[in-house]
Amino acid sequence: MMVCKILKTRRSGMGLVDITLNIRRYDPDQDRTWWQKYQVSVGEIMRFVDVLRTINTELDSSLAWNSSCEHGQCGTCAILVNKSPVLACELLVERAINRFNTTNFTLEPLSIAPVLRDLVVDLEQAYSRVHEAQPYIIQPAPLREDETYSTLFPRNQEAFLEATRCINCFCCAQACLSSHHSFIGPNASMASIVRLMDPRETACEERLKLLYSDRGLYRCHTSRACSFVCPKEIDVAHFLALAKQGQFAHSHCSDKG
Amino acid sequence: MPGKFSFHDHISCDVLVVGAGGAGLRCVTEILEHRPDTNILVVTKVSHPQKSHTGTAQGGLAAVDPDDPIDSPIYHMFDTWKGSDCTADQNVVQRIVESAWDEILWLERRGMFYTRNEEGKLAKRTFGGHSIRFGEASAFRAVFESDRTGKGILDTMWGEAVKKGVKFYNQHLLTELLFNHGACVGAVLFDHKKGRFISVAAKMCVLSTGGSGQVFRVTTNCRHNTGDGLGVILQHGLPVMDPEAVQFHPTGVVGPGILASEALRGEGGILRNKNLEPYMEKYAPKMKDLAPRDVVSRANELEIREGRGVLNPDHNIEHVWIDLRHLSDYVHDVKLKEISTFFKKFVNIDPKTQLAPVRPSNHYHMGGIPTTLHGEVQDINLNVIPGLYAIGECACASFHGFNRLATNSILELITMGKIVGQTVLTNLKQTLPSNEPASEKGEYTFDKFSRYLNAQGKHNVDRIKSDLRSTMSDKVGVFRDEKGLTSALDTIHELQEAAQNIRLECKSLTMNQELAQRWELDNLLTVSLVIAQSALERRESRGAHTREDYPEREDAFNYHTLAQISPEGNVVFSQRPINMDIFESGADYADKFGYISRKY
Numbered sequence: 001m002m003v004c005k006i007l008k009t010r011r012s013g014m015g016l017v018d019i020t021l022n023i024r025r026y027d028p029d030q031d032r033t034w035w036q037k038y039q040v041s042v043g044e045i046m047r048f049v050d051v052l053r054t055i056n057t058e059l060d061s062s063l064a065w066n067s068s069c070e071h072g073q074c075g076t077c078a079i080l081v082n083k084s085p086v087l088a089c090e091l092l093v094e095r096a097i098n099r100f101n102t103t104n105f106t107l108e109p110l111s112i113a114p115v116l117r118d119l120v121v122d123l124e125q126a127y128s129r130v131h132e133a134q135p136y137i138i139q140p141a142p143l144r145e146d147e148t149y150s151t152l153f154p155r156n157q158e159a160f161l162e163a164t165r166c167i168n169c170f171c172c173a174q175a176c177l178s179s180h181h182s183f184i185g186p187n188a189s190m191a192s193i194v195r196l197m198d199p200r201e202t203a204c205e206e207r208l209k210l211l212y213s214d215r216g217l218y219r220c221h222t223s224r225a226c227s228f229v230c231p232k233e234i235d236v237a238h239f240l241a242l243a244k245q246g247q248f249a250h251s252h253c254s255d256k257g
Numbered sequence: 258m259p260g261k262f263s264f265h266d267h268i269s270c271d272v273l274v275v276g277a278g279g280a281g282l283r284c285v286t287e288i289l290e291h292r293p294d295t296n297i298l299v300v301t302k303v304s305h306p307q308k309s310h311t312g313t314a315q316g317g318l319a320a321v322d323p324d325d326p327i328d329s330p331i332y333h334m335f336d337t338w339k340g341s342d343c344t345a346d347q348n349v350v351q352r353i354v355e356s357a358w359d360e361i362l363w364l365e366r367r368g369m370f371y372t373r374n375e376e377g378k379l380a381k382r383t384f385g386g387h388s389i390r391f392g393e394a395s396a397f398r399a400v401f402e403s404d405r406t407g408k409g410i411l412d413t414m415w416g417e418a419v420k421k422g423v424k425f426y427n428q429h430l431l432t433e434l435l436f437n438h439g440a441c442v443g444a445v446l447f448d449h450k451k452g453r454f455i456s457v458a459a460k461m462c463v464l465s466t467g468g469s470g471q472v473f474r475v476t477t478n479c480r481h482n483t484g485d486g487l488g489v490i491l492q493h494g495l496p497v498m499d500p501e502a503v504q505f506h507p508t509g510v511v512g513p514g515i516l517a518s519e520a521l522r523g524e525g526g527i528l529r530n531k532n533l534e535p536y537m538e539k540y541a542p543k544m545k546d547l548a549p550r551d552v553v554s555r556a557n558e559l560e561i562r563e564g565r566g567v568l569n570p571d572h573n574i575e576h577v578w579i580d581l582r583h584l585s586d587y588v589h590d591v592k593l594k595e596i597s598t599f600f601k602k603f604v605n606i607d608p609k610t611q612l613a614p615v616r617p618s619n620h621y622h623m624g625g626i627p628t629t630l631h632g633e634v635q636d637i638n639l640n641v642i643p644g645l646y647a648i649g650e651c652a653c654a655s656f657h658g659f660n661r662l663a664t665n666s667i668l669e670l671i672t673m674g675k676i677v678g679q680t681v682l683t684n685l686k687q688t689l690p691s692n693e694p695a696s697e698k699g700e701y702t703f704d705k706f707s708r709y710l711n712a713q714g715k716h717n718v719d720r721i722k723s724d725l726r727s728t729m730s731d732k733v734g735v736f737r738d739e740k741g742l743t744s745a746l747d748t749i750h751e752l753q754e755a756a757q758n759i760r761l762e763c764k765s766l767t768m769n770q771e772l773a774q775r776w777e778l779d780n781l782l783t784v785s786l787v788i789a790q791s792a793l794e795r796r797e798s799r800g801a802h803t804r805e806d807y808p809e810r811e812d813a814f815n816y817h818t819l820a821q822i823s824p825e826g827n828v829v830f831s832q833r834p835i836n837m838d839i840f841e842s843g844a845d846y847a848d849k850f851g852y853i854s855r856k857y
Contacts, residue, residue: 061763068480069480074307134420153373164409165595198370
């Protein structure tokens, strides 16, 4: 790897802070990886996506990074900041300075899928593991004659509601101690566990086949790293633990676990 | 410098769907549920359908429950008509409202996690402009999934698409439509990830490319909502309808403008100014904080303009407050979970104990590609273009007229998605003449991309985009006037010139973000041009289109704007009449559907 010259913004003023970003870059055309430093003066309340945009606008329009909603609801902008998986749209500059106790930050792409360019990884490949976990109702339970939809009480949903908030940002998969080559990953597992806990799903055995396969839950070392890094603060490890014990409360599937 | 481009691949399919948000995927699932062997190609610009903007919709989904003893579809139709400032098409309003509840059930059966009440039934809440008995009292009409209803819809929908074996073409751009004898027969795609051009021959093309909010600096819209569908339609000399009808959400989180749902007010949140006065009663004595969005956005801006705003020191932006402190912990922690975390994460405010800073933020484009009730795209003479359909935010049927009611947008996505799915199914049954694309296909795209990569000059994509977005927010926002609009148009023309001299730093075709954004910039510039020019042309105030120099709604403007771009680059106008089917039906309450005055 080579290091290129440092690019600096020239602004300064009130509420601005000078930070240095060391970004791992990748050029697919030449299959070349290198580190590039950018020194930027940015607002303390700016998000990291805003900082990356500032780099595009003022220093280097070629730097590629991914995002979509930019408020933590889609999970497209996950990157490593000082080795921690985070959503770039949620990390404010002042929080990053406090959290890492520095104004120097290294930014790298996630390693759960091949890098396409700079900070952009091939999410399509990452998602193939989620698709494998069948993120839908495979076989819905029949309705009672007097129902037009399933009657579900809040207490039925309570146990798994948090897991439905997952946005597939793959921060948990990144932090997981198991390799994504041997384990389908925490988020993909959780996509299936949600449906095992959903009283409307009846195809439990089909789900358990994958979860209890050699790429399934027994690859989980219970490090709880997934819960620790989840930007949505979902206790992912809790759901993996329930599934390991076959405890799918309130569902068709509990006794089959 | 790149050599001459060519197609990497030629694909044939029955149906090409461009855009994999709620509308596109509902259309796809409808087709596959009835005709499983249909060869469908689903294309999206984002990395995966789950990253689509539908997923950010928060508050709810309006639909009258047939078991509701108080509510009635006619009230929902009336609210939508009144909310639209009498510019929605009544045939569309009736069709969508009457088919709404079926869609709620469709989603539930496929796994959407609606919030339930203590009886185990779908919980409901109220939103601005939704009433019973023609404005008498608030209607509890919206079902919801916490404050992530859009995510619930999107997750259900892409899950169903995966279940049905749909293969997504992610990170592909629609750069060109292909026509033969006036019929749409396919499209040119650019595979952004691999840097390849693909030609697609399709019996039907469905555009569901989403909104255009990125034309504004402060917006709730995602980074990818760059008006691409409108850009492609305009580049082919086809019209867009009511482009000037742009919604500004009253409560964007101060700074980035992130959406803070109307559900905040539906659950009891109160807007306050710097003196902590609950000022909405001044502007809408009856509905107060639950008046429609155009009314509340203007009120918020007026409070700030008249010196009753609060300055946010971090962003140096003036704002008003939304007071949520009196709401229960359950509401904060469960029903408004996501939004509560936004305030904590982005402005460091705990809405349980502190006032939360908000200001209007661009939110939704009521205007779009003109379509019939069945989603068929129309040309400027209102003739249907065979083989071409549009749904979702990029389309305009028109369900929302000049102001959309809360919770009506995701309702439109799924109902119109289904309707277009049915239209496509019907049309697939007919024996179609073999429509081979004309031989010069792709030349337009190749020429465009070649110009992008070869252009020289001092300009850069982000700087021009940033200037454009600031101009649009400052001069084509909540309040508009002739001076500001004229000046905005001058700036847009200058920026169009400057864009010719953008030198791209990265010359690769492969995963070149700069190249994709250069292409998006052309769409943003074109869409901004028709928005601003149409706003200038409409010398009246109607719904979200507020002209300070023409503050009243005028009967002379009781029509939809059609705007297209001439080969010389000028915006050319025509009109489409507003459909008044309900009013003209003579049925019960038909008299309520005339050009009524709008008080809340």
